[in-house]
Amino acid sequence: MxxxxxxxxxxxxxxxxxxxxxxxxxxxxxxxxxxxxxxxxxxxxxxxxxxxxxxxxxxxxxxxxxxxxxxxxxxxxxxxxxxxxxxxxxxxxxxxxxxxxxxxxxxxxxxxxxxxxxxxxxxxxxxxxxxxxxxxxxxxxxxxxxxxxxxxxxxxxxxxxxxxxxxxxxxxxxxxxxxxxxxxxxxxAGAEKALAGLRVLVTAGGTREPIDRVRYIGNRSSGKMGVEIARAAKQAGADVTLLAANVAIEIPSGVTLIRVETAQELENAASSAFGQCDVLVMTAAVADFRPVGVPSGKIDKSQGTPSLDLEPVRDILRGLAAERAPGQTLVGFAAEFGNGVDRAEAKRASKGVDLMVYNDISNTEIGFDSELNEVTLLTAEGRTAVEKQTKQAVAGRIIQAIAELRAS
Ligand SMILES: Cc1cc2nc3c(=O)[nH]c(=O)nc-3n(C[C@H](O)[C@H](O)[C@H](O)COP(=O)(O)O)c2cc1C
CATH class of the missing domain: 3.40.50.1950 (Flavin prenyltransferase-like)
Structure with missing residues (x-):
């Protein structure tokens, strides 16, 4: 060119x-x-x-x-x-x-x-x-x-x-x-922008659940995959809002950014934005459990080893899927440890989402903190393997899959 x-x-x-x-x-x-x-x-x-x-x-x-x-x-x-x-x-x-x-x-x-x-x-x-x-x-x-x-x-x-x-x-x-x-x-290329005119809500990063005012339970998600999806959606012509949970990497220009820290904050932000979106992509790694009875100060170690009481966190994607309006497309991510494709497919079906992106986090070359990812796209139509490549390229494939789902 x-x-x-x-x-x-x-x-x-x-x-x-x-x-x-x-x-x-x-x-x-x-x-x-x-x-x-x-x-x-x-x-x-x-x-x-x-x-x-x-x-x-x-x-x-x-x-x-x-x-x-x-x-x-x-x-x-x-x-x-x-x-x-x-x-x-x-x-x-x-x-x-x-x-x-x-x-x-x-x-x-x-x-x-x-x-x-x-x-x-x-x-x-x-x-x-x-x-x-x-x-x-x-x-x-x-x-x-x-x-x-x-x-x-x-x-x-x-x-x-x-x-x-x-x-x-x-x-x-x-x-x-x-x-x-x-x-x-x-x-x-005269490329027809695949998501032109659509409002896409993306969540990225990992939530942090306070143990006290200083410490938290977190996870290793860097937010790279979600940020790349936000970038690819923007480039595909969408109006993009990114809910970023503790993401320290640069956010693409032109994307509306809302920063959150805990699963509860993410749920609140996602619930209030969900009604106005056409596509939801839940990339964020959300805590499954959070401590209860969090003290307002810092736990004093001289008082001995504390024990933590945990309570389950509501499944945000499942909750939003239950309220979905006709025409909304829902995408989830399932990070499973070793040979979890069937578990991921079961999650897709039970949560009622259109596309589940499965990755195997037991493979240290991909996923958390890595520049690369290798995923399987699961829809009601079947499974598509996306070979190991940059997260940017994987994001492009996911956006393409979303465009195909909407076209069908
Ligand atoms: C150090 C310096 C930095 C400048 N940076 C910018 C800039 O980032 N954006 C801008 O619009 N103008 C900037 N300007 C002003 C432009 O150089 C100025 O308007 C110039 O006439 C632009 O001419 P052009 O658009 O024909 O190249 C800067 C000027 C100086 C001296």
Whole structure:
């Protein structure tokens, strides 16, 4: 695929280098054009070295490659630079899209190569904004984003948290380069977004049940699998809410995040959000038992070894399944220790969920804390084995299975 990368002048321009590197590594042909301001942040030499093609920063400049893309023979004639590259691009990505470039694009300005290319684009244009939180929240920027979205530009939601500028926090962080690449690949393929228009509720992580005010009973779930499902659902076009129980990893941008700690908090949050969702994916590892009579302070060890009284925790998925409305799709996870596929299938049937994702936690190469997972997808129709691969790839398979279930 031919990706034209337009680089405006923002502090996150260095991340455009990583985007270019990932795109080239994935086998795409990449050409880069820069705004004059961006040259003050990253030079052409790095982009040229990564892409193996010259970089242009002005429409009055001749293209040494005469409009060709890496891997092609240069043309015989000098084409008009400001139109040649965009004419044959499969997708045009502008990253980091500065407030200034968003404003110029919204007004239809054509004052440099980056904006001119957008005006002449016949392919999908993806804008990945990055700026200070106040600049992003400003009414003018928000109006420009609205205008651009109405004109079929795909404007990716920036992330929240620490920004690239020293000491700054807020909304305005550039979407991670691999997510921009995913968006580029999906849109260029003309991929119908599998979960477009659906509201997906995902739970992730592991609950903690207090023993006293300091200690708790927890489990080893990192939340990676649930976070990847939230990311994949978002990329598939869904409106995603993530209920994160003690998750310490980065949350994908554009996902509504609700943090919880205990099984009770998770149940409360899930119950209040369940009525508004089309798909529920219960990935979180929820405690089966919790201590009762939790003291308000810290148990004093000089008083001897305490004994814990435990009570069972209500099964959240079973409870929600009993209240489900027609049209809701429910997905559960069953972590079983060794050869548990039949137990997982029995859980699927008895809880009344549409898809149960089984994994064998006795296998130390997959599951908790691992980057990898290997699962079996269980539905009323049968079993599908998903071989060992990254949790990101497994999440993609689960989203695909959900889309198939909804289509049927
Ligand atoms: C150190 C520094 C960092 C900047 N970072 C950003 C940024 O992250 N986002 C942004 O919208 N503007 C940022 N700006 C302002 C832009 O560089 C400025 O608006 C410029 O005119 C953008 O031009 P362009 O959009 O044509 O590349 C920054 C400026 C400086 C000096």
């Amino acid at each position: 031919r990706i034209l990368l337009g680089v405006p002048g923002g502090i996150a321009a260095y991340k455009a280098l990583e985007f270019a590197r990932l795109a080239v590594k994935a086998g795409h042909s990449v050409r880069v054009i820069q705004t004059p301001a961006s040259l003050r942040f990253v030079g052409r030499a790095s982009f040229a070295a990564i892409t193996g093609a010259p970089v242009l920063a002005s429409e009055f400049e001749d293209d040494p490659s005469k409009g060709s893309w890496p891997g092609e023979e240069p043309g015989l004639h000098s084409p008009i630079s400001h139109l040649a590259l965009i004419e044959r691009a499969d997708v045009y990505v502008v990253a980091p899209a500065t407030a200034n470039t968003l404003a110029r694009l919204a007004s239809g300005s054509a004052e440099d190569l980056v904006t001119t290319s957008a005006l002449a684009a016949q392919c999908k244009v993806i804008l990945a904004p990055a700026m200070n939180g106040l600049m992003w929240d400003n009414e003018a920027t928000q109006a420009n984003v609205k205008t651009l979205r109405a004109r079929e530009f795909e404007v990716l939601d920036p992330g929240a948290g620490q920004l690239a500028s020293h000491g700054e926090e807020g909304t305005g962080r550039l979407v991670e380069p691999h997510e921009i690449l995913f968006a580029a690949e999906a849109s260029a």
